[in-house]
Amino acid sequence: NAGVTQTPKFQVLKTGQSMTLQCAQDMNHEYMSWYRQDPGMGLRLIHYSVGAGITDQGEVPNGYNVSRSTTEDFPLRLLSAAPSQTSVYFCASSWGDARSTDTQYFGPGTRLTVL
Amino acid sequence: AQTVTQSQPEMSVQEAETVTLSCTYDTSESDYYLFWYKQPPSRQMILVIRQEAYKQQNATENRFSVNFQKAAKSFSLKISDSQLGDAAMYFCASSGNTGKLIFGQGTTLQVKP
Numbered sequence: 001n002a003g004v005t006q007t008p009k010f011q012v013l014k015t016g017q018s019m020t021l022q023c024a025q026d027m028n029h030e031y032m033s034w035y036r037q038d039p040g041m042g043l044r045l046i047h048y049s050v051g052a053g054i055t056d057q058g059e060v061p062n063g064y065n066v067s068r069s070t071t072e073d074f075p076l077r078l079l080s081a082a083p084s085q086t087s088v089y090f091c092a093s094s095w096g097d098a099r100s101t102d103t104q105y106f107g108p109g110t111r112l113t114v115l
Numbered sequence: 116a117q118t119v120t121q122s123q124p125e126m127s128v129q130e131a132e133t134v135t136l137s138c139t140y141d142t143s144e145s146d147y148y149l150f151w152y153k154q155p156p157s158r159q160m161i162l163v164i165r166q167e168a169y170k171q172q173n174a175t176e177n178r179f180s181v182n183f184q185k186a187a188k189s190f191s192l193k194i195s196d197s198q199l200g201d202a203a204m205y206f207c208a209s210s211g212n213t214g215k216l217i218f219g220q221g222t223t224l225q226v227k228p
Contacts, residue, residue: 104216108159
């Protein structure tokens with residue numbers, strides 16, 4: 001049982017490049033989400049999914065796309081990276097949303113730098 | 116819209132003493148949940164404690180307890196008998212009808228030996 005895994009751990013991109021941050025969980029959780037963490041600010045929700053085939057926007061969705069083709073995987077795509085997307089990205093999963101579950105399981109994070 | 120505010124960017128406490136981290140929130144919803152998460156240097160987010168707004172009794176988890184003041188929209192975390200392993204960044208968060216988590220800015224806690 002690996003929990004929530006994220007790859008890569010670190011990434012440096014040039015402005016305009018695209019990439020996908022991977023997130024996978026092996027706990028059969030329906031609810032998955034992506035956050036970004038910037039210095040001096042709390043985690044902000046980018047996108048979330050309540051199950052395979054269903055995604056929705058969070059607080060800061062612009063510049064990011066997601067899809068949920070399987071229960072296990074929830075990749076985050078940056079189509080054209082910008083310096084403003086330099087941040088630490090966290091993926092999280094749980095049985096349900098924060099109201100109905102005791103624990104949100106967070107991945108170890110991906111530190112992304114956009115030059 | 117929900118907002119969560121942590122006004123203490125940094126706090127320090129002597130080992131074995133007690134420290135209280137402050138959090139205020141704003142929400143128009145009647146049914147909501149409040150959380151404290153711990154983020155050690157490993158960057159993992161660890162749930163410390165959770166409070167349902169409809170419950171009047173303050174939640175406790177071993178050395179961690181909250182002071183939930185619903186009318187004042189205040190949700191502070193008390194850590195008793197502080198240990199070196201408690202050093203981390205602590206985030207207050209809320210969740211309303213949408214189930215989304217809204218986080219505060221975080222408080223870095225230093226524990227001095």
